[in-house]
Amino acid sequence: MKNAIKGVLAACLLIAACTSPKKATTQTDVAFPAFDKEGHRGSRGLMPENTIPAMKKAIDVGATTLEMDAAISRDKQVIVSHDPYFNHLITTTPDGKSFTKAEEKQYALYKMTYDEIKRFDVGAKGNPGFPEQQKMAVHKPLLADLIAASEAYAKEKGVKPVWYNIETKCQPATDNQLHPAPQEFVDLLVKVVDQQGVTDRTVIQSFDRRTLQVLHKQHPAIKTSYLVAATAKKSLGEYIAELGFTPFALSPYYTMVDADMVKACKAAGIKLVPWTVNEKAEIIRLKQLGVDGIITDYPNLFAEAGF
Secondary structure: OHHHHHHHHHHHHHHHHHHOOOOOOOHHHOOOOOOEEEEOOOOOOOOOOOOHHHHHHHHHOOOOEEEEEEEEOOOOOEEEOOOOEOOOOOOEOOOOOOOOHHHHHHHEHHHOOHHHHOOOEOOOOOOOOOOOOOOOOOOOOEHHHHHHHHHHHHHHHOOOOOEEEEEEOOOHHHEOOOEOOHHHHHHHHHHHHHHOOOHHHEEEEEOOHHHHHHHHHHOOOOEEEEEEOOOOOOOHHHHHHHHOOOOOEEEEEHHHOOHHHHHHHHHHOOEEOOEOOOOHHHHHHHHHHOOOEEEEOOOHHHHHOOO
């Protein structure tokens, strides 16, 4: 009888193992790139920013990490957008019209449902700041849809699974006006990343240390990166002190990076990934200086630089 019971239990465990959902990532996939080649907003210099085509293009040209921005809609959907409203330079309304910068605030994403948001086009006009960018009709995607599409595309192309560097677009002055407060923002974002099975390949970055502090306290296994503005003049020790913990990475504006910063980050065990470097010569210089990765609008420059 005991042997029979053991046999039944073993069978049940085997069935459970076969039927339990599995995450898309595995331990063999999760090593952070030796030199991280990040496509800023996917590949903003080449394709409409923060869209699925921009991520696919970044994969095509060899990016190891897809950098993007997260915003929240009125119906609590995590969408991919740098601005908390529609940018007049790149947006066309559902009825095909343009609008002025002064009118942008009426299109705040946090006050619109995703069903409303996806009716706006953010690629057909192109971006005047990036004349090489391909024009196409495209909308702001859900983060879940973008990750799913990127995972499938990397698999289709036979390349290693990519990493995701996702920025929380928030600040104290606009809590509950243009985005939720840090706790809710983090809860919504982490839920999507977990459901998509890419938590082990995700870094969450922010200029707003509050979201990073929530992550460190409640989700310590998720990697964090502290973004540093170009006007900041603090030491690495001061950045760590204001965070209250040592982040996985520091991401300063690239002109701030020097040999001393590289040395300090290596001594502290912190990855150094500057933003946003759009000149091949500067990418080469920074890599030779010893940074751990680079964020660029033109991820095709990595191959041109021989990386």
